[in-house]
Amino acid sequence: MDSRYNHSSVEAKWQKIWEDLRVFRAAGETGRPKRYVLEMFPYPSGRIHMGHVRNYAIGDVVARVFRMRGYDVLHPMGWDAFGLPAENAAIDRGVPPARWTLENIAYMKGQLKKLGLSYDWSREVTTCAPEYYKWNQWFFLKMLDRGLAYKKVSVVNWCPSCETVLANEQVEGGRCWRCDAAVVPKELSQWFFKITAYAEELLADCDRLTGWPERVLTMQRNWIGxxxxxxxxxxxxxxxxxxxxxxxxxxxxxxxxxxxxxxxxxxxxxxxxxxxxxxxxxxxxxxxxxxxxxxxxxxxxxxxxxxxxxxxxxxxxxxxxxxxxxxxxxxxxxxxxxxxxxxxxxxxxxxxxxxxxxxxxxxxxxxxxxxxxxxxxxxxxxxxxxxxxxxxxxxxxxxxxxxxxxxxxxxxxxxxxxxxxxRLRDWGISRQRYWGTPIPVVYCEKCGIVPVPEKDLPVLLPEDVSLTGKGASPLAATDAFAAAPCPACGAAARRETDTMDTFVDSSWYFLRYTSPGRDDRPFDSAEAERWMPVDHYIGGIEHAVLHLLYSRFFMKVLRDLGLVSAGEPFESLLTQGMVIKDGAKMSKSKGNVVDPDALIEKYGADTARLFSLFAAPPEKDLDWNDRGVEGAHRFLGRLWRLVSENREWMLKDAGRRPAGDETGDARKLRRSTHAAIKKVTEDFDRGFQLNTAIAALMEHINVLTRFAADSSLGPGSATDVRLSFVEGVETLVVLLSPFAPHISEEVWAELGHATLAAMEPWPAADPGLVRAEDVEIVVQVNGKLRSRLTFPAGTPEASLREAALADPKIRPQIGGRPIRKVIVVPDRLVNVVV
RNA sequence: GCCGAAGUGGUGGAAUUGGUAGACACGCUAGAUUCAGGGUCUAGUGGGCCUCGCGCCUGUGGGGGUUCGAGUCCCCCCUUCGGCACCA
CATH class of the missing domain: 3.90.740.10 (Valyl/Leucyl/Isoleucyl-tRNA synthetase, editing domain)
Known part of the structure; x- marks a missing residue:
């Protein structure tokens, strides 16, 4: 074992092993309880940013811990791949949107893999693939059939910069949610989804979403109005x-x-x-x-x-x-x-x-x-x-x-x-853009609006389109696409050349993950029944009323179509805070961007993950600080050194546990170990307070390190001390593995284990060990702290009271005044009121 | 204006049920390592006073209150951030 930790080779090594062993595939077994852990999928803009790193690090800890607890975990990833930037790249640089998008996906997938995220990549979903958007079209037809999709002329929000229509939800303070251009009114004939038909239910069900942050529910309630x-x-x-x-x-x-x-x-x-x-x-x-x-x-x-x-x-x-x-x-x-x-x-x-x-x-x-x-x-x-x-x-x-x-x-x-x-309006889904799902209808002079028959789906998006950024919608200018026979009478007719809002894509992708390969239906209902709803959905607050409202609407429509039984897609929601640096959100224009690639290169994925999780609770904004990153890196270095310096003798005791009758140092080590288990477990269960969970691991390693330095620890040490120390180190590694998985696997193997740390069962704290034997009792006079005394835990009230009153530091404070009352809180404090 | 969240050291943040405020980390100071630097380790680190005692006072945005005891509960106010914003 090297005395210094080489993150690059270690991280690559374990990523390959995990992949080869297919460790993170969702099993779909019925014998185990399921967990569906999902992070909002990214738009393939080119590279991931620190917000993604944070989002996915949080989700990965959640998925890994549940796996270690014995759950069958579904933790998939995919790409929200339709959207305007792809068209802009085509206009600016002449790269076809499909190629640009797929290249970005390939690169970003590599970045995500370098982070060691435990995804089941066999379920990857890409929304711009015809096998996916075919089902957008299919849903559209079903909704058309039921009167939930309709066309009307209305004054719409027009973004002159994106040259397309925006839904009400997509206008922020009169400006385009994406490009910030001032929105202008324009009269157009548009397709709508009748979300208002579900207004009452969307509102009423807010009360059932007890796992959602109150502020998101408030925003949705206000939006429905x-x-x-x-x-x-x-x-x-x-x-x-x-x-x-x-x-x-x-x-x-x-x-x-x-x-x-x-x-x-x-x-x-x-x-x-x-x-x-x-x-x-x-x-x-x-x-x-x-x-x-x-x-x-x-x-x-x-x-x-x-x-x-x-x-x-x-x-x-x-x-x-x-x-x-x-x-x-x-x-x-x-x-x-x-x-x-x-x-x-x-x-x-x-x-x-x-x-x-x-x-x-x-x-x-x-x-x-x-x-x-x-x-x-x-x-x-x-x-x-x-x-x-x-x-x-x-x-x-x-x-x-x-x-x-x-x-x-x-x-x-x-x-x-x-x-x-x-206040809620119907959801306008027509977009006068190219890179999106074609709306599957044909306009016939004789028959009017004719839906494309199901058997003819998907209406494929043509790839040989010239994108200039000028004039009408690119599809309207492409005759090979726009000219089509009427499905009803066969006469020459014209296709709808608007595409769907990309929020349609993201309104049901979580269902597609449950059975991504189906080509005869959008998803397998039995699989959806098994996995839905998503147990833990993690993403940015910016989708509080957009994506999260649309997805709820879709889920209810699909339920009414008989495709799912649940009416809500996300059982609990964690809205993670933004990543801030120098007082502002990271952005190119402010020059305060931290590049994940450079960070991983310098410190490794484990450090990047650990700092993202440690610097703030998940739901709060995170202030990026390069010094703090160093701190996280040092912690991993201490773990490495602790193991490399003791590895030789520890190997003989690998996996062995102390008998249970320890006293003295051994007992202290065990208390630290089990207190760490308890704290990490509780923090995880208490709304994923991962920052304090990591702090508990740091406290524990400080105890182990100090002990190793102070005592002449080695093969000659007493058995109970050796085994308690081994337990302490091995437990630390297992507890750390969801947060910093690569170094944990490497150290786990170095300690003589042939198993994967990622597959270890989550340890349980022994309450008898966690309980302190001696407790410090605070003695107050009139509520002010005057003395501290040490007693065995569980000392009866009367003894505490007596000892407090007899305390030489207390008597002068009382100064002969009459004692009105003595309050005793067992194992905590005595307050003398005079 | 309305709704929501928040305000704790030099910094990020802890404090789970009203019971030792400041865990953990960063930074800083001093020391150790034959000490160039870096790395690593040890100790200290809210503020003030001081007879340097393991002493006193003070301290969680401000002001009141409840309580033996308040960062935590109640009332009023201030500030910051987020959302909504002529919705009849």
Whole structure:
């Protein structure tokens, strides 16, 4: 055994052995309990970054520990391989997207292998492979069949830089989630997945996801945005051909008596019929057009300028008979509720501001009990609960109660119905891009939209496409692809040339891993039953509402298609923090990037893994620090030295364990060993607190190292000391093996073991050994620490009390004052209250 | 504005049920190794006072409170980060 540790040769050696022995294949045995450990698969951008290293190191420890605990572990890896960067590479450098992607995958796979991650590579999944995206198309057809996929013209979020549409979830603060360009509105005909059909269930099931971080659930709940209220129909006051009423949605039916005007979104279909023929029509038309053209962000930002225009028409409040003017207002959103609102300026801040600006009447219908509000002097809307006034038969009723009573009244009179509204919009999946899954439909002049028959799947993405980055979608410009016969009548027709959002790919990949080879169906239901749900899903918080919501939706759709029985894909979720350096997220532009290849080259994969796990708890941001990396590396060096210096004599005792009647040094060594087992095991079970688990291993090695240095440890030492030391070192190696697997295997072998450390059973702590024999009792006077005494564990309260009061350091502190109380916490402290 | 998370030494972070604050690591200081450097090892390291005793005071963003005892529980406030942001 060399006196210095050579990480390069050792790491390569064990990676090959693991691979040759197929150690990490999921067995699929029914006799053992299963664990499905999954990390979010990467986009093959070219190279892995430190965020990946951290993510995959965490997941690998989880997978390895469960394996050692006897579970049949599924721990797969794959590639989220469709996406825009591949097209950009093609445009910038003329490399075909497929080639660029596959080359990146090959390189990154090599990087992951160099990290010693325990993946079952036989299940590798690549989403840009036709064998994979065929099933995206198949799901699309199933959803089309069930009305869960549909096409409509709508105003969409257009990213001018990516030249494609974005789903609502993919717009962050008015900017593209990927390239940060300002998003603009654009009217397009698009395919949608009807995620709103599952809004209620997606919301309700958040309560069942007890293994998820609360903040992610909060974000999902907010995103779904359920609100319940009433839809009320307001008849038009003047005759308008073909129209007779305006439907509005409100969550405040208790304020119905305070309506003083109505506001329509400028996009509302009623605007044109209302104004047609009126003298002010042209003015209103122009104003509405300007509002529609307003910058989307400015229009939806709070504090943004509210403005509007009077249509010249009126509606009638169905409860009071009062005639109120109909306005068009920029702040009314066309896609929420009915795109029209009743305005109650006294009790809604937006309506209040609008009313003040245009001198519209303000009528108070709710007030704090006994304090009349005066509309003339109000500085803002009164939105708190209160008691109804000026509300006909409902005056005097609390606003809380009035909500129900007025809703009942509205329904009874046939004026409207209770309704639930969601902020969640349907998921627009059309992308005007090349490198994605073709949407399997054909447009026929005679037959209309015709789905591609299942037997003709996959609709292959053509490879000989010219990508210029200019003009229309690349597929639309490729006649060989776009021209196709109608599947129904055979006439010349055109294919859909949009591709699917890549989030479709990642919405079910975890199911594909359970049976990646199936070519007759997306996955084998029996295998999915065995492995699903994913027990531990680990990845970045940035997918809190994107990927994680879409996957939940898909799972429910697949359940309703009868393909799976579970309705939730991820039992528990760990959102790991970002990797930070010099106060900022690592990025090329900031020049604070740490390259994993260079790190592995210099220190080895074990060091890279260990530091990623040690520097912070998994869910918190990790501050990268090169000195800290050195520290992790030194720890491994100490292990190596400890073993190499004692190896010779330890070999004779390999695998032997002490008898159990140890005292003195042997007992102390054993206590350290079993305390380490207990701590590492508990930290792992307590939400994967891997940083403190590693600290416990460091404490243990410090005990072993110090002992080896202080005593003349060797073949001549007493048997119980030798065996306790061997137990300490061997246990350390086994406990460390999930964190730093390569050095652990090497040291394990050097200690005379023919087995793999990775396959060793996880050790169990002996509680009798962990318990300390002597404990230090803290003695306090009035809660302040005054003395420390050592006692055997389990000393009775009375003895502790007596000894504390007799303590020479305590007596002067009491100073003859009367003792009011003595609190004794066994094995911990005595507090004398005077 | 609303929702959520957090605030502990020079730094990253521990403290699991209200019971010794600062585990572990980095950094720093001193020493050892025939000491160029590096490596390795040992000791010390929250702040302040000091009669240098294994002494006293103080200390977990700030201010109150509950308690024999609070980093931990309650109330108010401040700061930072993340999400949502005219959703009727």
């Amino acid at each position: 359920r609100s319940s209220g009433v839809e009320v129909r307001f008849p038009l006051a003047e005759p308008v051909p073909g129209e007779k009423e305006i439907g509005i949605f409100t969550t405040r039916p208790d304020t119905l008596y305070g309506v003083t005007f109505m506001s329509l979104a400028p996009e509302h279909p009623l605007v044109e019929p209302l104004i047609a023929g009126l003298p002010e029509a042209e003015k209103v038309r122009e104003a509405a057009a300007m509002m529609r053209a307003e910058d989307r962000i400015a229009r939806s930002a709070e504090g943004g300028e509210k403005h509007g225009v009077f249509t010249g028409r009126h509606a009638v409040n169905p409860l009071t008979g009062r005639k109120v003017p109909i306005w068009v207002a920029n702040f009314v959103l066309p896609e929420y509720g009915t795109g029209a609102i009743m305005a109650v300026p006294a009790h809604d801040q937006r309506d209040f501001e609008f009313a003040r600006k245009y001198a519209l009447p303000i009528e108070v219908v709710i007030g704090p009990p006994g304090v009349p509000l005066d509309p003339k002097t109000m500085a803002e809307a009164y939105t708190e609960p209160g008691v109804l006034v000026n509300s006909g038969p409902f005056s005097g009723v609390s606003s809380q109660e009035a909500k129900e009573k007025i809703s009942d009244h509205v329904e009874a009179k046939g004026l409207g119905e209770r309704r639930v509204n969601y």
